[in-house]
Amino acid sequence: MRTLQFKLWLLMFLSSATLLAQKENIYSKNFKTDKNTTALLKLKGGTVKIESSPDENFYVEYNVVFDNYPKRKKKGIIEKIEIEAQMSDNHITLVDKSKIYFNARLNAMLGNLYKKDTSKVKNYNKKSKQDLIEEIKEIRTPVSFYEELIKNSSRYSAKEKEELINKFNSRKKRSYNKSFIIKIPTNIELTIDAKNTIIRLANNLENKLSVRLDGGKFIAKSLSNNSNVIKVKDALFLTENINGGEFALNNIKKGLIGSINNINLLAEFSNLEIGEVQQNNNFKGFSNDILIHNFSNNFNQFDLFLEYSKIHFFKLSHDYELNAIGYNTLVNIGNIIGKVAPQKSDKKEKFFVKERSGKGLFSGIMNFDLTHSFINIH
Amino acid sequence: MKHDIRTLFKGDSFPKRELPDSHRSEFLEKLQSSKKEKKYINISILYKYVALFIVLLSIGIIVTNPFSKENSLADTALEIQLKEIEKTYLENIDKEWQSFIVLTKDKKLIKRYENKLSELNDGYQEISNQYKIDKNNMIVIEALIENLKTRLQLLKDIQQHINLLNKEHENITI
CATH class of the missing domain: 1.20.5 (Single alpha-helices involved in coiled-coils or other helix-helix interfaces)
Structure with a gap:
């Protein structure tokens, strides 16, 4: 009898939960593609998740899950979402015309939030590549806007933050959650032109990507294509692994990258933290604060051109060679000034050399070209 | 003069008139x-x-209504406060800019910062237009302040960087 009662209760609970959380499909479309198909996504505001397609089709899915949301207000939310996708001459164009400027502003703000507490890399504790990837995973986990705002606010203590978040989470809320998912086949070329948008690239994407994002967040698991061109400005930049491509980062208040391999990176006014520098990377920058935790044991060649910047890295466990040219640059080794490049000359001179020892495994050569900068070896 | 009222109207004294059909x-x-x-x-x-x-x-x-009065007063106060904040920030940005261009002789550096600040100023104008539509939106207000803060911080950071370089060089020379 008790079992029957329990089953009835469970049934009632499940049916009521289904009633409370309702999923509405707003847009659904798919296109057949081949190896020559190209696609363009024009986005403003909102969040888009891009993942690998299980087949040769390009899928677009837009759903909204309403939780305790009043019926009369649902219509208003749905009416604001407007997606247009079409295909002509083997080219897919998707435009998000949704009237969600409020979200766009929120995303723009979220991209800038991180500068309040972590605008400058101050702690120079060595982390492993995996530590940094775990940190990326934690930050990229979606939380409510309120929670993110409180977590990053400098107004509250840690205890107050926890109390506020717990209080907020315990409240019965009317909410809706938009899910905009685009599944792309392996071979297509994808261009993204986005403003104040949260872009989440799931899986290990090997597609050729051209991305321009102004404001918001760029979150990727793994990007592997030598022809990638990624330009991100005024945003949060989190990527576990990058293999190949060109990257231009501007005003990135918090940039965490698990590892880089075979990339050309141009950064301005940014704070970047890199877990591991792997093979053949080229880095140019202006007015940055860069922290490199590790170099792989076969990094081969690392070329660095910096102006008005600070580069921090930790002593390598394997043998390596370092050649630094430039002017008006200081080398600090364990907080002691080791070498100084001439201050007033505009002519670049070789000012710091760390020759290979010839003992043990040789991991690679670092070529630095630095002006008005600091090299900090911890 | 007592009368029996039952006999009172029995006489012909009461005028008799036929009513019309209509x-x-x-x-x-x-x-x-x-x-x-x-x-x-x-x-x-x-x-x-x-x-x-x-x-x-x-x-x-x-x-x-006291609430209506308070709200309108609060809105005005907020606007005034925002204007004050904007004014103070812009004054400080200008002050930092002046000291920055005195501190460095690197024209390329000045140009790059000029461009960056102008870019941020364009962004500020964009948010200001949004603020005109929605004056009570704290997110917009915070975005405005954040923009000003970024400009000021950029100028402070670069000056600190140059000063630190100069100071270290002086220490070494001595």
């Missing part, structure tokens, strides 16, 4: 028209009174 219909017509007229006048007056009452009530609420 009397009933004429009577009903008059009754109907008088009713219509009366109803129309009443509703019209009632509407006027209701309208007057609503107008007076609205004026009363607007004039006397």
Whole structure:
């Protein structure tokens, strides 16, 4: 009898939960593609998740899950979402015309939030590549806007933050959650032109990507294509692994990258933290604060051109060679000034050399070209 | 002078007149028209009174409601406060800019910062337009302040960087 009662209760609970959380499909479309198909996504505001397609089709899915949301207000939310996708001459164009400027502003703000507490890399504790990837995973986990705002606010203590978040989470809320998912086949070329948008690239994407994002967040698991061109400005930049491509980062208040391999990176006014520098990377920058935790044991060649910047890295466990040219640059080794490049000359001179020892495994050569900068070896 | 009222109207003294055939219909017509007229006048007056009452009530609420008064005052105070913040930041940005261009002789560096600040200023104008539409939105207000903060911080950071370089060089020379 008790079992029957329990089953009835469970049934009632499940049916009521289904009633409370309702999923509405707003847009659904798919296109057949081949190896020559190209696609363009024009986005403003909102969040888009891009993942690998299980087949040769390009899928677009837009759903909204309403939780305790009043019926009369649902219509208003749905009416604001407007997606247009079409295909002509083997080219897919998707435009998000949704009237969600409020979200766009929120995303723009979220991209800038991180500068309040972590605008400058101050702690120079060595982390492993995996530590940094775990940190990326934690930050990229979606939380409510309120929670993110409180977590990053400098107004509250840690205890107050926890109390506020717990209080907020315990409240019965009317909410809706938009899910905009685009599944792309392996071979297509994808261009993204986005403003104040949260872009989440799931899986290990090997597609050729051209991305321009102004404001918001760029979150990727793994990007592997030598022809990638990624330009991100005024945003949060989190990527576990990058293999190949060109990257231009501007005003990135918090940039965490698990590892880089075979990339050309141009950064301005940014704070970047890199877990591991792997093979053949080229880095140019202006007015940055860069922290490199590790170099792989076969990094081969690392070329660095910096102006008005600070580069921090930790002593390598394997043998390596370092050649630094430039002017008006200081080398600090364990907080002691080791070498100084001439201050007033505009002519670049070789000012710091760390020759290979010839003992043990040789991991690679670092070529630095630095002006008005600091090299900090911890 | 007592009378029996049962005999009072038995005589011919009470005038006898035949009513016309149309009397009933004429009577009903008059009754109907008088009713219509009366109803129309009443509703019209009632509407006027209701309208007057609503107008007076609205004026009363607007004039006397303390919440409305507080809100309008708060909005004004917020606007004033924001203007003050903007003014202070812009003054400080200008001050930092002046000291920055004195501190460095690197024209390329000045140009790059000039471009960056101009880019941020364009962004500020964009957010300002949004603020004009939605003056009570704290997110927009915070975005405005954040933009100003970024400009100021950029100028402070680069000066600190240059000063630190100069200081270290001086220490080494000595």
